Amino acid sequence: MTPLVLPAPAKLNLMLHILGRRPDGYHELQTLFQFLEYGDELSFEPRGDGQIRLETALPGVDHDRNLIVRAARLLQAATGTTHGATIRLIKRLPLGGGIGGGSSDAATTLLGLDHLWGLDLGEDRLAALGLELGADVPVFVRGRAAFAEGVGERLTPVSPQEPWYLVAVPQVAVSTAEIFSAPELTRDSTPITVRSVLEQGGRNDCQPVVEQRYPEVRNALILLNKFVSARLTGTGGCVFGAFPDKAEADKVAAQLPDSLPRFVAKGSNVSSLHRTLQTLS
Template sequence: MQKEPLVLPSPAKLNLMLHILGRREDGYHELQTLFQFLDYGDEMRFAVRDDGVICLHTEFPGVAHDDNLIVKAAKKLQQQSNCPLGIDIWINKILPMGGGIGGGSSNAATTLLGLNHLWQLNWNEEQLAALGLSLGADVPVFVRGHAAFAEGIGEILTPVDPEEPWYVVLVPQVSVSTAEIFSHPLLTRDTLPIKVRPVPKGNSRNDCEAVVTELYPEVRKALNLLGKYTEAKLTGTGSCIFGAFPNEASADKVLHLLTDTLTGFVAKGSNVSILHRTLQNLSQETGTRYS
């Protein structure tokens, strides 16, 4: 059993497009979206405990310890695997809450994969993704770790390999409520499904964008400013805005021009999650499977 703390990345994601096809009887929405990861995110540290206690040492303002998705993920895995061990967890949190770049879902997935390794559970990806879905619709894509075309509520995943450009991501200083956007009466809910794979160019819009920019002027401002340099889009339900560039230098140049009034970062798009690359390297070093 590994006693040294395990340090893992918890990457951001982008929704390169997001179409809402309709609302289901259970209140969830049928959608089609294209997920890609960024080589940028939070850093999480895990240390095994022998007493079965799960403790997240990093406080999240306004979120009780047991309500945090990280703790919920750890407890669910512990219960369903009947594991007697516990865990200490710390996180260097840099991804914004309510940003549409998957911070909470990514943290939950990193927790599941990290504990599966540390507790030596030998759960496979299917089992971990199924547990992840019970925590949130975006968790399975982070568990699986490959860029994907997603359908259903986001859980039916088909691996894809879009281009991997550099991105400028702007972070308006607002937290957008996903529930607020998906319940808004003006949200588009009747987009026709895409049949072609990969997603054809020109079908890359985000159906949430009109409502979010109406409700949040800061998001509209970021969209307009980045849109002067490249096609700018909303990711998820926001608030983050992103645009693609052919190389790091051109992305850095544009971000530098915008940071007088906006916060943001530059990151490389990646079709294989940096979390999975890290775990793969770890498994090669130790001779173990990571999922």
């Protein structure tokens, strides 16, 4: 059988405000997600023995703890299906980069296996399952640019501009848990509206903490700020700047040092995963 091959696109947090910390330790936040035309790729083949086998190992990540495997097994447990799958991954998105690699892989697994196994759970149920795996997973399941609130689970679809982005990838893996537990992290930003975000933008409350703790990120921001207003995405460590067209982004990318990996990608308000799935339905 021909494998089902699906993209797992990256995302950017165009802003991230932290409003406070909840009694359960999670943070109330407001953020604006947009997808990129760039990401990982997963392929799925059905198995009749009910096993979930991820053929692609990631350094330092145990097979059974990988979000891809956890997503597949969660879907099995939620539905009682006896289907299994062999899964292969082409990994392009960095671990700890703040561009959603693991969360996007998990969402692609949920949607891909829902299709492959003929479960037809629907977006709402799959998004609820995704939230069990991580706060960012539902936005990838929904597949539309969104203003997110709460811990990131309350999503309002939005349609910001879709520029080209230059994304620089400092060679560090930033710990989300470390940044959100940092005593110096701002946790009292004033709530804002979707309209004001789309009209005026916003900042990333995590950026000062990450810059202080990760010199590689600070240096990347300094370099990119020479050409464009640069920001951190999520808790990092990737940083990005927006450009009106690919040529401008490529021009700046060519001027960055070889020691700083980077890529250029188009912003998109509809996930490439959902566009691909629509062609299969």
